[in-house]
Amino acid sequence: MREITVAEAIREALSEEMDRNPEVFVFGEDVGLFGGCFGVTTGLYEKYPDRVLDTMIAETGIMGITLGAAYSGMKPVPEVMFSDFITVIFDYLVNQSSKNRYMTGMQEGGQNAGFVLRVPNGAGTRAAAQHSQCMEQYLMPVVGLKIAIPSTPYDTKGMLKYAIRGNDPVVFLEHKMLYGIKGPVPEEEYLVPFCSADVKREGKDVTVVATQVMVHKSLAVAKRLEQEGISVEVIDPRSLKPLDMKTIINSVKKTKRLVVVNEAPKTHNALSEIALQVVEGAFDYLEASPVRVCAPDTPIPFSPVLEDVWIRSEDDIIAGIRETLK
Amino acid sequence: MKLTNNELIGLYRDMVYIRQFETRVQELFAAGVLPGFIHLGIGQEACMAGTCFNLVDGDIIGATHREHGVLLCRGVEGKAIMAELYGKVTGTCKGKGGSMHACGLKQGALGNNAILGPAQTIVNGFAYAHKFRKNGKVAVTMFGDGASNRGEFHEGINFASIWNLPSIYIINNNGYAISVPKSKQQKVEDLSARAAGYGIPGVQIDGNDIITVVETVSEAVKRAREGGGPSLIELKTYRWRGHFEGDPTPYRTNEELESWKKKDPIARFEKILTDQGITTKKDFGTINAEVKAKVDECQKFAEDSPWPPMSEIYTDVYYHNEGSVQQ
Numbered sequence: 001m002r003e004i005t006v007a008e009a010i011r012e013a014l015s016e017e018m019d020r021n022p023e024v025f026v027f028g029e030d031v032g033l034f035g036g037c038f039g040v041t042t043g044l045y046e047k048y049p050d051r052v053l054d055t056m057i058a059e060t061g062i063m064g065i066t067l068g069a070a071y072s073g074m075k076p077v078p079e080v081m082f083s084d085f086i087t088v089i090f091d092y093l094v095n096q097s098s099k100n101r102y103m104t105g106m107q108e109g110g111q112n113a114g115f116v117l118r119v120p121n122g123a124g125t126r127a128a129a130q131h132s133q134c135m136e137q138y139l140m141p142v143v144g145l146k147i148a149i150p151s152t153p154y155d156t157k158g159m160l161k162y163a164i165r166g167n168d169p170v171v172f173l174e175h176k177m178l179y180g181i182k183g184p185v186p187e188e189e190y191l192v193p194f195c196s197a198d199v200k201r202e203g204k205d206v207t208v209v210a211t212q213v214m215v216h217k218s219l220a221v222a223k224r225l226e227q228e229g230i231s232v233e234v235i236d237p238r239s240l241k242p243l244d245m246k247t248i249i250n251s252v253k254k255t256k257r258l259v260v261v262n263e264a265p266k267t268h269n270a271l272s273e274i275a276l277q278v279v280e281g282a283f284d285y286l287e288a289s290p291v292r293v294c295a296p297d298t299p300i301p302f303s304p305v306l307e308d309v310w311i312r313s314e315d316d317i318i319a320g321i322r323e324t325l326k
Numbered sequence: 327m328k329l330t331n332n333e334l335i336g337l338y339r340d341m342v343y344i345r346q347f348e349t350r351v352q353e354l355f356a357a358g359v360l361p362g363f364i365h366l367g368i369g370q371e372a373c374m375a376g377t378c379f380n381l382v383d384g385d386i387i388g389a390t391h392r393e394h395g396v397l398l399c400r401g402v403e404g405k406a407i408m409a410e411l412y413g414k415v416t417g418t419c420k421g422k423g424g425s426m427h428a429c430g431l432k433q434g435a436l437g438n439n440a441i442l443g444p445a446q447t448i449v450n451g452f453a454y455a456h457k458f459r460k461n462g463k464v465a466v467t468m469f470g471d472g473a474s475n476r477g478e479f480h481e482g483i484n485f486a487s488i489w490n491l492p493s494i495y496i497i498n499n500n501g502y503a504i505s506v507p508k509s510k511q512q513k514v515e516d517l518s519a520r521a522a523g524y525g526i527p528g529v530q531i532d533g534n535d536i537i538t539v540v541e542t543v544s545e546a547v548k549r550a551r552e553g554g555g556p557s558l559i560e561l562k563t564y565r566w567r568g569h570f571e572g573d574p575t576p577y578r579t580n581e582e583l584e585s586w587k588k589k590d591p592i593a594r595f596e597k598i599l600t601d602q603g604i605t606t607k608k609d610f611g612t613i614n615a616e617v618k619a620k621v622d623e624c625q626k627f628a629e630d631s632p633w634p635p636m637s638e639i640y641t642d643v644y645y646h647n648e649g650s651v652q653q
Contacts, residue, residue, distance in 0.1 A: 023458070056488065061447050061481040068451015068465070071436075072386075074458065076451070096444055103427040104437050105420035106642040114645070143651075144643050167645035195648035242649025 001184040007040045009157035009185055010118075010174065014041070014077065016189070017164045018048055021075055024164060027053035028062060028079030028118075037081050038120055038179055059085055063092035063117075070097070070115040075164055082127075083119040083135040083173060090138075093117075097169040098144030114167035116160065121149075121173040122212060122263055123311050129299035132307075134212070134264040136240055139171055140273060146170040146194060147240040151215040153183040155238055158192030165191070175212040194239035197247040203233035206321050207251040209274055210234065210261035214293075214312070218261055221317045232321065240270055248274060249281045257324040258290040261317055266294035293320035327541050331604050333379075337536055338599060339613055340375035341592050344368075344395035346614070346621045347404060351394070351411060351425075354625070355571045360411050362424050365391045369534075369566035372591035373498045375399050376539025377468060380547045381434065384461060386452045388436035388445045389468040391426045392498075392565070396468065402430030408624040414631035421634045422642070443476030445469060446495065450482055453491035453556075464492040464550045472503025474517050483558065487524040492550035495558045496543070498533060504569040505577040521558035533561025534591040537598070564589070 004012070018024045025048075026041060032054035035042030045052040055062050059080055066076040080086060086093065097113045123132040139147050146168050150156040156174070163170040200215060201222050210218040215236045222232035233251050237243060252258050258278050260271035275290040293312050301307055329337075348366045355364045367374060370392070378399035381387060389396045397407055402418060410417025410428040418428045419437075429437035439445035445467050452465035473479060474497055486493035497517050501508055514520065521528020527546070531538050539561060546557035564586035568575045575583075599605040640651050 025458075056484065058481040058485060060444070060478050061450070061485040064444065064447020064449070064478070064482055064485065065451045065454055067444075068448045068453070069455045069458075070451065071448075072452050072455030074455050091441060091444055095441055096439075096448070100437065101645065102642045103419060103423040104429055104431065105418070105422045107419070107429070107431045112645075146644075193648055239648075242644075242647060244649065 001186055003182040004153055004185050005180050005182050006153045006156050006174070007038070007179040009153040010040050010160060011042070011044060013157045013160040013164070014044060015047065017161055018051060023074040024077060025051040025053065025074065026077045026079070027055055027065065029055055029057055029081050031079050036079065038176060040179065059088045060092070063089045066115050066117070067092060067097050067113070070113050071100070073112055076115045077118060077164060078115065079118045081120065082131045083121040084130050084133045086119060086135055086138065086171070093139070093145060093169070093171065094142050098142050102144060112167055113169045116163045116170045116172050118172045118174060120176045122175040122177060123300050123307060124177040124213070126302065126304055126307060128302040132300040134262065136173060136211070136270040137264050137268055140240060140270045144169070145241055148172045148194065148238070149211045149240055150238055151175070151178060151212045151236050153181070153185050155192055155198065155236070157185055158190050159194070159238065162191040162193055173212070177213050192238070195242040195244045197235050197237045197244035199233065199247065199251065200236050201232065201234040203231035203255065205231045205255055206257040206259060206324055207233045207235060207248065207255045208259045208261060208317070208321065209237060209248055209271060211237065211271070212263065214261040214263055217314050218317055221314050221321070224314070225318065225321065230321070230325070237274070243274070245274070245277050245281065249278060252278050252282045253285045256285050256287040258286070259293060259317070259320045259324060260290065261293040261312065261320070263311060264295055265297045266292055267297050269294045288324040288326070291320045291323045293317050327544055329540070334599060334604055337375055337379060337540070338595055339617065340378070340399050341371040341536065341595065342614055342617045343398055343404070343620070344371045344374060345592060346617050347398060347624070348394065350621050350625060352567065352571060361413055363391070364425055364571040365569065366567045366571065367392045367395045367565070369586065369590070370498055370500065370563045371395060372536040372539050372595070373468070373496070373533045373561045373563055376536045377466065377496055377543050379540050380543045381464070381466065384434065384463040385466070386434045386436060386463070387466040387468060388439060388449060390442065390445070390470060390473065391440045392470070393468060394425070394428065397428060397430055397435045400430060400433040400435040402433050402435050404620060404624040405627040408628040409631050412628040412631070413633070414628055415634040415638070416627070416631040420638060422638065442469065442473035443478035446473065446476070446479045446482035447485065449493050450485050450489070450491050453486065453493040454489065456492055462551045464494055464547050466494045466496060468496045468498060470503065471497060471499040471501065471508065471511065471517060472506070474520070475503070475511055483524050483526070483556065486556035487526050490553070490555040493556040494543070494546050494550055495556065497558070497560045498563055499560050500563050500565045502569070502577065507577065516560060518558055518560040526556050526558060528558040528560070530560040530562065533563035534589045534594065536591055536595050
């Protein structure tokens with residue numbers, strides 16, 4: 001099978017969905033001629049000059065276009081340049097789009113709220129505390145919202161296409177450090193539904209649930225520990241809302257141990273919820289307390305020597321796994 | 327713009343309907359029947375009726391928590407609005423929205439947005455869809471002087487301007503943001519002056535003169551339909567009640583209230599109609615009695631309606647839910 005990058009997978013998904021539905025449109029700061037700050041939409045503007053739109057620096061204005069157009073039945077795919085900036089548009093996620101269907105009692109003629117907000121997520125670019133965060137933990141409690149958090153080119157393309165065809169508000173988290181990684185993606189069309197956690201590697205001694213960059217680190221760890229005879233199962237939830245707990249709980253019932261790995265700070269980490277639901281759903285099976293491998297509760301430091309330690313490493317994940325095996 | 331006698335009487339009837347509906351809501355709230363927060367639009371009837379007069383099927387209008395009247399003028403059933411205020415399952419939103427979110431989406435009357443600001447950007451999404459579909463429809467956002475200080479008003483109106491959208495910004499300037507008067511809100515005399523900063527037409531008019539409201543909004547709507555872009559209209563008006571029911575209004579004098587009651591949009595319009603020989607005093611009596619019967623019916627319908635079933639707690643969260651809603 002051919003291999004393409006995550007960025008190429010996104011571009012293909014957008015292009016295919018724009019071909020399929022003439023009311024899909026892409027817009028945001030610098031997404032047009034410039035191709036987006038990370039080059040993800042490169043070439044899209046040339047193909048659809050009327051449907052790839054540059055905006056001024058006005059995130060709430062962007063979300064206004066998004067919600068109104070979505071309620072009108074169009075399919076907006078806005079981009080906000082860094083996931084850190086979702087704080088600026090929080091009202092549109094927390095009080096508007098995610099609640100509108102409920103507050104209006106799902107009236108005939110609305111209330112559609114189908115849009116996909118693409119946001120580059122995560123650390124590793126030496127961009128300091130305001131341009132490096134993984135923001136999923138801020139979004140987890142928002143009822144009515146969906147969160148996609150893919151880690152591979154295959155999942156990214158399939159989930160983005162699936163999200164665009166849906167009719168719910170979706171925040172689509174794209175990790176910046178993964179844009180360039182390559183992976184197999186078939187030429188033919190496919191979709192990856194939400195709420196379908198993927199067992200990226202089977203194992204029997206411990207379940208590791210990880211997202212985005214941490215999926216890749218956990219897979220590397222699994223290989224390293226295999227040499228010691230420790231068999232690690234790695235699960236990527238792929239979407240955090242809705243969350244496929246069934247796959248995770250079944251895995252823990254088998255391995256009897258759980259480590260969750262997420263790039264963001266530890267307190268109220270998005271994956272804490274997974275650990276708690278495992279305790280509720282598989283308490284009698286657990287042979288050790290679940291362990292969180294997450295960042296310290298600090299802003300992200302700029303200096304490369306500091307950031308490299310702030311972001312959890314393979315060794316940190318191994319330490320977490322060993323904790324459950326004591 | 328020449329209005330027919332029927333249109334003029336229709337405008338009168340709309341204003342009376344709003345006044346009577348809101349007065350009934352006031353009484354029901356005072357009697358402890360209605361739960362929640364209630365914000366009444368009594369005194370601002372001409373702003374609502376005069377604006378909605380210019381809208382056709384497919385046009386969109388979104389207002390704030392003070393504009394039950396906009397829904398009535400757009401043809402949303404008064405019975406369903408009243409039932410929504412009661413929290414009954416027959417309400418516009420199955421009793422899940424209440425006074426601050428009652429709406430009629432089919433009639434192009436959006437849920438009132440009870441957070442001030444977002445509606446001034448969201449209007450542009452509707453307007454963009456209209457423009458993209460080349461359907462000649464418009465999107466109107468109606469809000470207060472208070473909301474015009476939110477950043478989103480400025481981001482929204484700039485967006486509408488630069489994308490040349492059929493968005494119409496209508497400020498019901500009633501002089502107070504809850505308790506805060508104009509002197510603590512803006513230095514500019516007219517809020518309409520802010521339009522100049524965005525390169526779009528802006529005008530301030532007497533919002534209690536329904537004919538002027540109809541004509542001014544008509545002009546803006548026509549311009550928007552023809553691709554001429556957005557407008558800002560400031561309607562000077564006054565709310566007779568407090569910001570919310572129960573507001574003791576220590577921030578204004580009785581003299582001020584009484585002076586505005588002399589500018590009652592309904593009484594003024596009655597004078598015009600009788601002066602021009604279009605209606606008689608007797609006609610007003612008939613219309614008021616008809617409207618009262620309608621409002622009685624709204625109340626009875628709401629009283630007789632069932633409460634929502636408990637299962638409604640869990641529905642309408644997602645359009646398509648791949649997982650489950652934790653109960």
